[in-house]
Amino acid sequence: MNIIVCIKQVPSTSDVKIDEKTGSLIRDGVESKMNPYDLFALETALQMKQQVGANITVLSMGPPQVQDIINEAYLMGDVEGAILSDRCMAGADCLATSFALSQCIQRIGLPDLVICGKQTTDGDTAQVGAEIAEFLHIPHITNVLKIDDIKEKSIIVESDLPDITQTVELQFPALISVEKDIVQPRLPSYKRKRSLPSLHVRSFNRNDLADKDEEKYGLNGSPTRVVRIFPPEKTRKTELVQGNSTELADKFYETLAEWKFV
């Protein structure tokens, strides 16, 4: 079985600051790490490998530094790496990201299963998985809660819908995006660090892809535009009440009465 796991590099903290003058994000000195939701995707793949045997490729699109998270993945288990990096892919929104990733997946070779994380901690849209599946013309299931069975040509999963959970059999090739907590991600093994030089990583750029049209990648290929980013506003007049607990309880009760809750 062949599996591709899509992983994204995100800032280590989502506590980013905004430059009020330019409106751009200040990420100076902010470390990067693997999107935490993608750890669940990777662990899901690693467990499948243990269960039925699989070749796993972790794929990341971004600047050359995404090598770091490919290494991180390797410390968790036996994977190969693929990096898609090209300046023309900078500034991509979900559509351009998914298109580029789907092109790269086809270049690597369409696997039986593509696994994505539920969402990221930066862009935070949870849209990339379904969009990749559309570009690959394969079925997808998002919000996978549990893998019930892995068969020769299909997989049985449970997924979360608004009022029900659905158990479905999905024919390969297919894409799933997994919920956080579907499995418990293992810790990186520092023993594996010694064998890191044997990690096989392939690098791709636009010229390696079937569709080389610069207009379809990065900012040019992105239908959405971030017009402005700004800090969330917190303006509300709070009546701050201090005093001993009896006074506070009295005030609390009076307020609830005034609002007609008691």
Next chain:
Amino acid sequence: MEVCLIIMKAKIVIHQQHAQNPQELTELCPFGAIEYMNGQLNINAACKMCKLCVKNGPVGVFELIEKQQVEIDKTQWRGIAVYVENTNGVIHPVTYELIGKAIELSKKIAHPVYAVFIGSQIKEQANELLYWGVDAVYVYDQPEFASFRIEPYAAAFEDFILQASPSTILVGGTTLGRSLAPRVAARFGTGLTADCTHLEMQANTDLDQIRPAFGGNIMAHIRTPNHRPQFATVRYKIFSAPQRRDARSGTLITRELPSEKLVSNIRVLSLKNKPAIVSIEDAQVIVVAGRGVRKKQDMAMLQSLAERLSGQVAATRPLIEAGWVDARCQIGLSGRTVSPQLLIACGVSGSVQFSAGMTGSQHIVAINIDPNAPIFKIAHIGLVGDLYEIIPLLLERMEAGMHSKQTSHLPFPENVVK
């Protein structure tokens, strides 16, 4: 005359010969996208096109080259459509909230409002939608739509878009909506803005969309300036539902897909109802436990407060992770969004991730020992004190209040003996 936004395609070109101190120039970029290697300055894929290097760099080194792009004819796209989220035909209330918003947005540009209803045996419910002020309901009622499977649902949605050419499409930000909307948006090669909290329509039919990102630490204003239809998802309880009308209006348009559009590589084996707990999104009163609650047993105190107010208990993320409270009762960006009549935050610090899920609450009371806790910036009433003292005292008062109310209803209060 309306001003048209001309969409530019841009790229940054480096003129190496003008760079005096190339190594230093790498510092210009806040995203670390400028690198200096083998005597060459380069911009790598980390570039966010923020143009700071052009603005702040030495003259002539970084040049912005813009190319004008052909603008699409937006008059070809008319209408605001709402996807009717449903389970076995039961319409999810987020649908009405979105219809309300769509009607509001449509007034500005005089576009029709459509509902797109995909399911099986849904005729009756489709009729119900005509009480909510939409101009037309597109109904896809075939047995293959009984359970959600992405290929047939996306095919029906695609058919609707080809039929109606709507300018804007709103989809509930539920697990289903967030699976279906990106699939269809990608099919039309158009933009989708996730989890919008604020929507406004411009005269040129561009939708101004505001959404949180980075776990609620920043807000982004997003537009889809040159693609149609423009898609947005909105979570449940972000907007309020309009009043159901007394009379029906609008038309039902029934569409049927040919069988080849209904095939799927997904086979539904079984459906399980989720345990029927009243979801916290529907609760009118919510008592939220934060890290100020010291042990699991203490949840009982909050539970009795919630019961007294006919409300429900919810919690912040650490308590959910500790397993003290059911995960479905997590409020915040990674949990649920709520907007009850009353929310009482007990020992909640008020991180942005949490408050993103509750600022819509009508009345907010916060109890916290720390007068500087950020929760006091969002609460209407902030009680600076110990929840372990205040809540029992409050419960006493509520108890007493109940009694005095009951006694006052007695025609001859026997206990009042003068």
